[in-house]
Ligand SMILES: Cc1cc2nc3c(=O)[nH]c(=O)nc-3n(C[C@H](O)[C@H](O)[C@H](O)COP(=O)(O)OP(=O)(O)OC[C@H]3O[C@@H](n4cnc5c(N)ncnc54)[C@H](O)[C@@H]3O)c2cc1C
């Protein structure tokens with residue numbers, strides 16, 4: 001287990017029967033906002049590897065402790081039901097080094113940054129938006145959290161704090177696909193962009209001229225949203241070929 005750092009669970013918050021946030025003390029593990037850790041527990045007997053690990057985005061800001069991960073339990077999944085059953089004081093293992101390029105330093109400057117998340121894809125944006133960098137780089141930031149049911153619109157207090165700290169620069173737009181909710185747009189992100197409802201709610205245009213877009217979560221959402229954005233003349237961002245779309249898919 002030499003490459004793994006042993007951390008300690010210091011808190012777990014269950015938001016719904018499937019969604020939870022895990023707080024882990026592991027001060028030697030550092031990261032850039034938007035990056036992911038690898039969380040692990042000992043593998044079941046007979047497994048090839050000693051540890052069973054999966055990537056999870058840091059949801060806390062880099063200069064804060066403990067580390068926090070926003071996770072959905074996948075029924076029958078090898079790791080998530082075990083993570084959901086952890087309690088304060090339990091050990092959990094992390095790779096010493098964080099990974100990933102889903103961070104503001106990798107995204108070009110623009111007037112507007114659109115942060116579009118489904119489900120637990122909200123996590124890295126909570127980290128990013130609690131650092132100073134995006135607010136220095138973009139005049140306006142829109143955070144869209146798209147979920148199936150309204151009770152999955154989590155982290156409202158944290159989002160409220162971000163809104164209070166950056167009043168005038170920040171817009172939060174909840175989206176619920178499977179029920180009506182008074183504050184939320186109804187539907188899916190790609191359709192809401194295509195029919196103009198997302199821009200209407202934000203009061204800002206989404207174009208290649210003024211915007212950068214970060215997408216995180218469900219790979220089908222990422223793919224479908226990219227198609228809609230490409231139809232507007234936006235391109236995937238690459239270091240060697242700058243564009244407008246930066247994405248992280250969770251499976
Ligand atoms: C870069 C990266 C960062 C990630 N960050 C997070 C995170 O912050 N929070 C988180 O919950 N997961 C995250 N994931 C997914 C995570 O690594 C695991 O795949 C997931 O927790 C399921 O683990 P499992 O062993 O229980 O089941 P697995 O066998 O790994 O997955 C089974 C199936 O569950 C579904 N699934 C997996 N993850 C999700 C998800 N997040 N939301 C909805 N459906 C899912 C997919 O259909 C997948 O095929 C991330 C994945 C990647 C690649």
Ligand SMILES: NC(=O)c1ccc[n+]([C@@H]2O[C@H](COP(=O)([O-])OP(=O)(O)OC[C@H]3O[C@@H](n4cnc5c(N)ncnc54)[C@H](OP(=O)(O)O)[C@@H]3O)[C@@H](O)[C@H]2O)c1
Pocket residue numbers: 018072073074075118119120146147148176177178187188189190217218220221222224225
């Ligand atoms: N009780 C349970 O055991 C239970 C219940 C629900 C889900 N699950 C499992 O949990 C997992 C994740 O659930 P989740 O709700 O966090 O994530 P999700 O399935 O990714 O849904 C989150 C949001 O993404 C939307 N979405 C899905 N495909 C999209 C696409 N192509 N383009 C744009 N938006 C899209 C969904 O809309 P739509 O609603 O229109 O799809 C929903 O609003 C799934 O793998 C599912 O099998 C388990």
